Amino acid sequence: MSKAVVVIPTYNEIENIERLIRNIFSLQRAFDILVVDDNSPDGTAAQVRSMMHEFPNKLHILERSGKMGLGTAYIAGFKWALERSYEYVFEMDADFSHNPNDLIRLYNACAKEGYHMSIxxxxxxxxxxxxxxxxxxxxSWLASKYVRIITGMDIYDTTAGFVCYKNEVLQKINLDNIQFVGYAFQIEMKFKAHLRKxxxxxxxxxxxxxxxxxSKMSGGIISEAIFGVITMKFKSLFKRYDFQ
Known part of the structure; x- marks a missing residue:
């Protein structure tokens, strides 16, 4: 088992998933992969299962009963990784919007340079x-700037979904109390890490x-991110939000 695992949520990614898996496993740095599939009707999960014999103990799948949101997929994946004591846990999209080669750069920032979280x-x-x-x-740029101003985080890409977490970050954040399920999930995770210094x-x-x-982008996802940030910041001022 590698000490690093890449969590990849999927819903109808049959056109991308095999190539992505092979690309990650071809990297010079060893990564395990966990695919969290939300019952994709296009057969994404079946494609992953068919490859597991080729990559024993390296490729894993967590199959869920339906489409329950990006945030809950990542939380399920994070919990799975923590139960298996991975030291570094990554999140990335399945659609090649994130270059798999950059996984090594994110890893090095945490493993060699000592950061708790790299984005x-x-x-x-x-x-x-x-x-x-x-x-x-x-x-997207204005949304990140807006979030940066409201939250006070010194982060330029607050909605980024390409992240490496050290195990201790996910251990300290109460994953059961993460409120958002869409792209605001990305903001909330960064905000709670920021509050914990x-x-x-x-x-x-x-x-x-x-x-x-x-694309899975929708108006509801954008609204959650815009209005959820204000609520999140407000709560952090009046209660021990960072320790929830």
């Missing part, structure tokens, strides 16, 4: 996004929008 950041050095329309780039670093990466499969 693959689109905005720490300019705007590094490929294949997004300008309207979406502007919306963990050392966080942003690693510049290039984000490339998916070329296969369909």
């Amino acid at each position: 693959g950041s689109r905005y720490v050095k300019g705007v590094n996004v490929v294949n997004w329309p300008m309207s979406r780039v502007l919306l 963990f050392e966080i670093v942003e690693i510049p990466v290039v984000f490339t929008d998916r070329t296969k499969g369909e």
Whole structure:
């Protein structure tokens, strides 16, 4: 067993998942993989299961009964990883918007440079996004700036979903009390790590929008992120939110 595991939530990622798995396992640094699949009707889970004999004790799958949200998928994956005492736990998308080669850079930031949490950041050095329309780039950039102002976090890409956590960060954050299930989940995890004074670093990466499969972005997800941040910050002022 590797000391690092990459948690990948999936829903209808049949066009991407095999190539992603093979890409990660071809890296010079050893990573295990946990796919958390929400009962994809396109056969994503079956594709993963068919590969498990090829990568014994390295490729794992957690199958859930239905589509329950990005945040709950990651929390289920994090708990699975903690139960198996992985030292480094990663989160990344299944659609190649995150370059698997950057896993090593995120790992090195925590394992060699001593950070508790490393973030693959689109905005720490300019705007590094490929294949997004300008309207979406502007919306994402403004959302991260808005969150940075409201929360006081010194993080440029607050909604980033490409992250490495040291085991102790996930142990200290009460995963049962994470409130958000959409992209606001990414903000909440960073905010709770920030409140606990963990050392966080942003690693510049290039984000490339998916070329296969369909985006899961929706208006409800955006609303949760915008309005949820205010609620989250407000609660942190009047109760021991960071220790929930």
